Amino acid sequence: MRFLVIDNDSHQRWLISRELRREFSQAEVNEIIDTDSLEQALTVGNFDLAVTDYQLHWSNGLEIVRLLKERYPDRPVIMFTDTGNQEIAVEAMKSGLDDYILKSPKHYPHLRASVRSAVERASERRQTATLEGQLRSLLEQHSLGVFQVIPSDRFLETNDALLQILAVRSMEEAQTSEFYRFLSHQGNLGQGQHRKQELLLHRENGETFWGLLSETLTTIEGTTVIAGLLEDITPRKQLEESLRRYASRLETLRQLDRSILQNLSPAEIAHLALQATAPLIQCQLLDITLFNSELQEVTVLAAQTSEGIRLNSGQRFSFEEYGAIDQLQRNEAVIINDLSELDNPSPLMQQFAAQGIRSIARLPIRVQDELIGSLKLASIQPHAFTQEDTDIAQELVSQMAIAIQQSQLRQELQQYAEHLEQEVQRRTQELETTNSDLESFVYLVSHDLREPLRAIQAYNQILLEDHLHQLDQEGKLCTQRIAENAVRMSKLIQDLLEYSRLGRIELPLQPVNLSQLIHEILNQLKLELDQRQVQVRLEDPLPMLKGHYPTLLQIITNLLTNAIKFVRPTLQPQVRIWAEPSGQFLRLWVEDNGIGIDPQYHDRIFQVFERLHSLEIYPGTGVGLAIVQKGIERMGGRVGVESGLDQGSRFWIELPKIEST
Numbered sequence: 243m244r245f246l247v248i249d250n251d252s253h254q255r256w257l258i259s260r261e262l263r264r265e266f267s268q269a270e271v272n273e274i275i276d277t278d279s280l281e282q283a284l285t286v287g288n289f290d291l292a293v294t295d296y297q298l299h300w301s302n303g304l305e306i307v308r309l310l311k312e313r314y315p316d317r318p319v320i321m322f323t324d325t326g327n328q329e330i331a332v333e334a335m336k337s338g339l340d341d342y343i344l345k346s347p348k349h350y351p352h353l354r355a356s357v358r359s360a361v362e363r364a365s366e367r368r369q370t371a372t373l374e375g376q377l378r379s380l381l382e383q384h385s386l387g388v389f390q391v392i393p394s395d396r397f398l399e400t401n402d403a404l405l406q407i408l409a410v411r412s413m414e415e416a417q418t419s420e421f422y423r424f425l426s427h428q429g430n431l432g433q434g435q436h437r438k439q440e441l442l443l444h445r446e447n448g449e450t451f452w453g454l455l456s457e458t459l460t461t462i463e464g465t466t467v468i469a470g471l472l473e474d475i476t477p478r479k480q481l482e483e484s485l486r487r488y489a490s491r492l493e494t495l496r497q498l499d500r501s502i503l504q505n506l507s508p509a510e511i512a513h514l515a516l517q518a519t520a521p522l523i524q525c526q527l528l529d530i531t532l533f534n535s536e537l538q539e540v541t542v543l544a545a546q547t548s549e550g551i552r553l554n555s556g557q558r559f560s561f562e563e564y565g566a567i568d569q570l571q572r573n574e575a576v577i578i579n580d581l582s583e584l585d586n587p588s589p590l591m592q593q594f595a596a597q598g599i600r601s602i603a604r605l606p607i608r609v610q611d612e613l614i615g616s617l618k619l620a621s622i623q624p625h626a627f628t629q630e631d632t633d634i635a636q637e638l639v640s641q642m643a644i645a646i647q648q649s650q651l652r653q654e655l656q657q658y659a660e661h662l663e664q665e666v667q668r669r670t671q672e673l674e675t676t677n678s679d680l681e682s683f684v685y686l687v688s689h690d691l692r693e694p695l696r697a698i699q700a701y702n703q704i705l706l707e708d709h710l711h712q713l714d715q716e717g718k719l720c721t722q723r724i725a726e727n728a729v730r731m732s733k734l735i736q737d738l739l740e741y742s743r744l745g746r747i748e749l750p751l752q753p754v755n756l757s758q759l760i761h762e763i764l765n766q767l768k769l770e771l772d773q774r775q776v777q778v779r780l781e782d783p784l785p786m787l788k789g790h791y792p793t794l795l796q797i798i799t800n801l802l803t804n805a806i807k808f809v810r811p812t813l814q815p816q817v818r819i820w821a822e823p824s825g826q827f828l829r830l831w832v833e834d835n836g837i838g839i840d841p842q843y844h845d846r847i848f849q850v851f852e853r854l855h856s857l858e859i860y861p862g863t864g865v866g867l868a869i870v871q872k873g874i875e876r877m878g879g880r881v882g883v884e885s886g887l888d889q890g891s892r893f894w895i896e897l898p899k900i901e902s903t
């Protein structure tokens with residue numbers, strides 16, 4: 243702590259210094275004894291407090307106080323004198339004197355206390371001033387406007403930040419601002435009451451800004467004053483607004499995604515998209531058009547318009563009327579900032595201009611590098627569209643492109659499916675007609691062939707019975723061959739008739755006792771079985787199934803005769819018959835130890851007249867398995883074979899089983 247001690251008397255200076263050192267262990271005392279030493283101390287200024295006498299040869303205490311306070315208003319000065327009086331004390335106080343103490347032996351301790359408290363007060367004042375300065379610069383830095391105003395009268399105080407926020411140069415100019423008018427006309431605040439509100443205000447230059455106003459009503463020296471803060475929250479508000487718009491954009495995209503998934507038509511999606519986007523962009527017209535490059539035509543898919551602007555969905559324009567198609571084809575956006583300055587506007591643009599439109603933004607909608615349409619924004623303001631607006635529009639365009647592509651694919655797929663369906667129906671119809679034609683043909687032919695065949699057989703019989711003796715050996719052989727071939731032909735005709743009959747008659751299904759049916763067949767074939775010493779293994783009892791008894795009898799007979807027939811003559815035929823469930827069906831197997839069938843012929847053998855062997859070794863007509871297949875299919879079942887060359891064959895048929903109760 244550094245002190246100036248100003249006194250003529252060296253004893254006094256010593257005594258004062260002693261007191262100061264007692265109070266402050268680090269005290270440094272500069273004794274001032276004349277004008278020069280005072281002048282020097284004032285120039286250097288290295289003191290924290292001064293103690294001065296009043297009566298000096300070269301000056302007086304009042305003068306000293308003035309000089310000190312003039313240069314160093316914050317440094318405390320204490321007058322310690324025995325020559326002063328009350329008037330002097332009052333006078334010195336006015337000049338900033340901090341304390342006045344009468345000089346007497348008993349007042350020395352008092353001096354110490356006074357110095358201590360003056361030093362502390364000065365330090366507090368310094369701290370307060372520093373804090374105030376910091377606060378002030380903080381407020382300025384954060385553009386926090388501070389003001390005091392007498393309602394409906396005038397501003398008492400404004401800081402620079404407030405003037406900046408209001409865009410004015412002085413407190414007087416601030417007086418004419420919209421903000422001041424607002425303060426004067428708003429509702430009253432109660433004493434000590436606080437109020438906080440967000441305001442949208444205009445500056446003198448026409449700009450708008452958002453302010454957060456906090457106010458308190460207080461009384462300063464009997465006057466009612468509003469003390470307040472005004473913060474420019476425009477950036478925050480803009481951020482909030484753009485966040486809100488961003489959220490809406492996301493929501494719009496989600497809605498569009500949903501509508502694409504819901505298989506809505508492009509027109510419906512476009513309509514929804516425009517409805518959702520319109521609130522996000524300030525414009526008077528928002529539309530989506532589709533292009534038809536073959537017809538050189540533009541059709542409005544959906545449009546959102548404000549009053550006075552005419553454009554309807556479904557409306558058509560030629561490319562020429564519409565204009566700027568080339569630019570869109572090059573995948574460029576068409577931005578017109580002021581329609582009134584456009585050279586050679588297209589007829590449609592002229593119409594828009596006549597309706598008051600000034601700005602237009604058109605973005606191409608492309609699918610797989612092909613221009614399919616465009617999105618248009620139009621506003622009555624020139625230079626209306628911001629980057630954000632075109633960004634939003636671009637998102638919409640991408641989404642629309644996907645939607646339209648999806649829908650086109652869907653339509654193509656649907657058309658293809660319909661076409662396929664029609665084709666199948668047509669083919670089925672054709673096939674049915676051909677089949678029934680064929681069947682009636684087969685029936686007619688077989689039927690009609692029977693008569694001449696019978697005649698041939700009858701004449702041959704006459705030859706054999708009555709004229710055999712007239713024939714030589716070769717003639718006899720020929721009649722023999724005629725008889726054999728006639729029998730074969732008769733068998734063929736019979737099989738064909740049977741086959742075609744199966745296609746035409748109703749086969750009502752009834753429960754069939756398979757065991758009984760197979761026993762009946764084995765009985766019928768007894769002679770043949772015995773002749774070839776066939777070993778039959780029937781895994782009795784077989785379950786019941788649903789079928790047409792006579793047809794089933796015929797089918798299983800055919801399978802069994804084949805099983806016996808297609809076995810090498812040297813081998814004893816072995817046949818195994820068994821059944822097993824197969825889902826809703828019952829599968830009946832007929833297995834033999836015969837010559838087997840090459841898998842490549844497994845399908846062919848079920849067709850009419852398809853045979854794999856010569857008649858000499860294995861006689862037959864080639865209709866047996868065709869009858870099996872047709873009969874089984876007519877009863878709603880299936881047929882198949884498992885076999886390989888020289889591995890025997892396992893033929894199976896499936897028919898609906900009857901659940902045992």
Ligand code: ADP
Pocket residue numbers: 800804805808834836837838839847852853854855861862863864865866867868891
């Ligand atoms: P068919 O027996 O009158 O010749 P199918 O229609 O019954 O006529 O049989 C067609 C052909 O299938 C037969 O000619 C024969 O080549 C083959 N085939 C049928 N069943 C068997 C079998 N169990 N083993 C070997 N080949 C068979």
